[in-house]
Amino acid sequence: MSLxxxxxxxxxxxxxxxxxxAAPGEVVALLGPNGAGxxxxxRALAGLIPLDDGHVTLDGARLEKAPPELRRIGVVFQDYLLxxxxxxxxxxxxxxxxxxxxxxxxREQARDWLTRVGLADAVRKKPRHxxxxxxxxxxxxxxxxxxxxxxxxxxxxxxxxxRTRLETRAGLRGHLAxxxxxxxxxxxxxxxxxxxxxxxxxxxxxxxxxxxxxATITARPRTDxxxxxxxxxxxxxxxxxxxxxxxxxxxxVTADPQEGDVxxxxxxxxxxxxxxxxxxxxxxxxxxxVTAVARHGDALRxxxxxxxxxxxDVTPAAAVQLGLQPGRAVWASLKATEATAYPAG
Amino acid sequence: xxxxxxxxxxxxxxxxxxxxxxxxxxxxxxxxxxVALLLVFGRRGLVGGWLDATFGVSLPFSTAGVVVAEAFVAxxxxxxxxxxxxxxxxxxxxxxxxxxxxxxWTAFRRVTLPLIxxxxxxxxxxxxxRALGEFGATITFAGNFPGRTQTMPLAVYLALEQDLDAxxxxxxxxxxxxxxxxxxxxxxxxxx
Numbered sequence: 001m002s003l004x005x006x007x008x009x010x011x012x013x014x015x016x017x018x019x020x021x022a023a024p025g026e027v028v029a030l031l032g033p034n035g036a037g038x039x040x041x042x043r044a045l046a047g048l049i050p051l052d053d054g055h056v057t058l059d060g061a062r063l064e065k066a067p068p069e070l071r072r073i074g075v076v077f078q079d080y081l082l083x084x085x086x087x088x089x090x091x092x093x094x095x096x097x098x099x100x101x102x103x104x105x106x107r108e109q110a111r112d113w114l115t116r117v118g119l120a121d122a123v124r125k126k127p128r129h130x131x132x133x134x135x136x137x138x139x140x141x142x143x144x145x146x147x148x149x150x151x152x153x154x155x156x157x158x159x160x161x162x163r164t165r166l167e168t169r170a171g172l173r174g175h176l177a178x179x180x181x182x183x184x185x186x187x188x189x190x191x192x193x194x195x196x197x198x199x200x201x202x203x204x205x206x207x208x209x210x211x212x213x214x215a216t217i218t219a220r221p222r223t224d225x226x227x228x229x230x231x232x233x234x235x236x237x238x239x240x241x242x243x244x245x246x247x248x249x250x251x252x253v254t255a256d257p258q259e260g261d262v263x264x265x266x267x268x269x270x271x272x273x274x275x276x277x278x279x280x281x282x283x284x285x286x287x288x289x290v291t292a293v294a295r296h297g298d299a300l301r302x303x304x305x306x307x308x309x310x311x312x313d314v315t316p317a318a319a320v321q322l323g324l325q326p327g328r329a330v331w332a333s334l335k336a337t338e339a340t341a342y343p344a345g
Numbered sequence: 346x347x348x349x350x351x352x353x354x355x356x357x358x359x360x361x362x363x364x365x366x367x368x369x370x371x372x373x374x375x376x377x378x379x380v381a382l383l384l385v386f387g388r389r390g391l392v393g394g395w396l397d398a399t400f401g402v403s404l405p406f407s408t409a410g411v412v413v414a415e416a417f418v419a420x421x422x423x424x425x426x427x428x429x430x431x432x433x434x435x436x437x438x439x440x441x442x443x444x445x446x447x448x449x450w451t452a453f454r455r456v457t458l459p460l461i462x463x464x465x466x467x468x469x470x471x472x473x474x475r476a477l478g479e480f481g482a483t484i485t486f487a488g489n490f491p492g493r494t495q496t497m498p499l500a501v502y503l504a505l506e507q508d509l510d511a512x513x514x515x516x517x518x519x520x521x522x523x524x525x526x527x528x529x530x531x532x533x534x535x536x537x
Contacts, residue, residue, distance in 0.1 A: 046440075046444050048443070067443070068443040068444050069443045069447055069448055069449075070446075071444075075441070075444040077441060081435075081438055083441075083456055085459040085460060094442070095445040095446055098442075098447045098451060142445065143444075143445075146444075146445045
């Protein structure tokens with residue numbers, strides 16, 4: 001049950017143009033900032049908005065002209081859209097009933113699905129009496145009970161509070177693993193994408209800017225948006241061996257030799273700060289001015305201006321010792337081994 | 346109902362015109378409505394002539410004529426309240442139903458209709474209540490034949506000239522029924 005699609009949707013001032021593929025059993029995450037066109041892509045796949053161009057091919061069958069009810073593409077909507085006048089059981093039984101399964105049997109199937117998502121005791125509840133996490137699971141069960149060939153999830157965890165989110169995410173991961181078809185997941189939360197998906201597709205402004213597995217994306221971001229998501233400093237420059245010349249004639253020394261147009265990435269924790277110019281091993285040092293200090297997990301994240309804008313993580317103790325506050329002049333240093341360069345072409 | 350669905354969901358040129366036409370009977374003096382119906386469905390009217398020639402059916406001054414006249418005047422109440430309920434109902438529930446394999450008709454029947462049921466009921470009752478009190482269009486289009494086309498308000502009007510006591514009794518009866526209906530309806534509005 002593999003998906004192959006090229007989605008082109010034109011709107012005034014915005015064009016979505018992405019190619020998507022997914023193998024049976026694979027979970028692909030569409031990750032991108034708000035307004036990037038992720039949800040538009042999902043609605044186009046489901047047939048809820050027409051394509052201006054392109055195609056949707058599922059198992060070799062062209063679907064772009066088919067109405068949504070004939071596509072057998074299941075959708076879990078962001079706000080779930082459980083039918084408010086039906087019980088959880090009848091919500092889940094809706095899909096089987098539409099396939100002309102007799103009422104009693106459809107209810108049996110629905111009960112099985114609700115048991116699988118751990119809601120055996122909530123079958124008689126109306127959606128307004130369900131908690132957020134329960135509603136999410138009913139929505140998932142409802143989509144799966146219709147036996148879709150492709151499953152689409154639109155920000156499946158966005159409406160949940162942090163705690164419920166953690167539990168629901170773990171459960172969702174299990175259900176996606178046992179779903180035989182391909183799954184496309186839309187999210188703006190990198191954690192959801194990294195935890196749930198086998199492959200990430202980063203969408204910005206209607207276009208795909210990067211694809212790859214979690215390890216590649218987190219180690220080698222290709223746009224500022226991705227770098228910020230995974231928490232890395234990212235620069236683009238020209239490499240000549242292990243020296244990379246960045247805009248502003250600032251040279252960074254990196255570990256691996258490269259030639260030509262490259263990206264350089266390093267973690268904020270790899271940047272060390274000193275009150276006076278350090279001597280010795282670190283190969284990259286430069287003067288910088290603190291512009292902002294904020295809490296970041298156990299550390300403090302320090303934003304620095306200078307020849308390059310950099311984020312650095314320091315321990316609270318070091319921050320106190322250095323007297324870090326906006327306007328403070330410091331020396332920043334970075335070991336060459338901590339900076340990765342990779343081709344930008 | 347289909348008219349309300351079209352008005353609420355579909356985008357087409359002339360929708361404003363159609364809505365204006367639907368609501369015209371609300372502001373038109375009912376007598377004028379009756380005259381308009383006579384012109385259209387009368388024996389020599391636009392549609393009436395054809396009906397008479399083809400089926401031998403004649404609407405004016407018949408019981409069916411009463412129904413047509415009252416429907417004409419009262420229908421806007423139903424259409425407008427159902428349209429309002431439809432606009433209030435989230436169209437995305439229909440989309441959710443479609444992704445589960447429901448055809449448009451199934452989605453309407455099993456999802457949208459139950460969601461707008463209070464609006465339909467309220468519209469239906471209002472519509473019926475308006476028809477109950479209908480006078481002008483009925484007497485113009487269907488006349489006032491006891492047993493055939495005489496409605497309660499027509500009977501009250503006649504009784505007023507002949508037998509004041511009967512007129513008062515009939516009037517009180519109408520008043521009680523109307524108040525009862527509207528009271529029940531208000532309750533529905535508040536609770537739903």
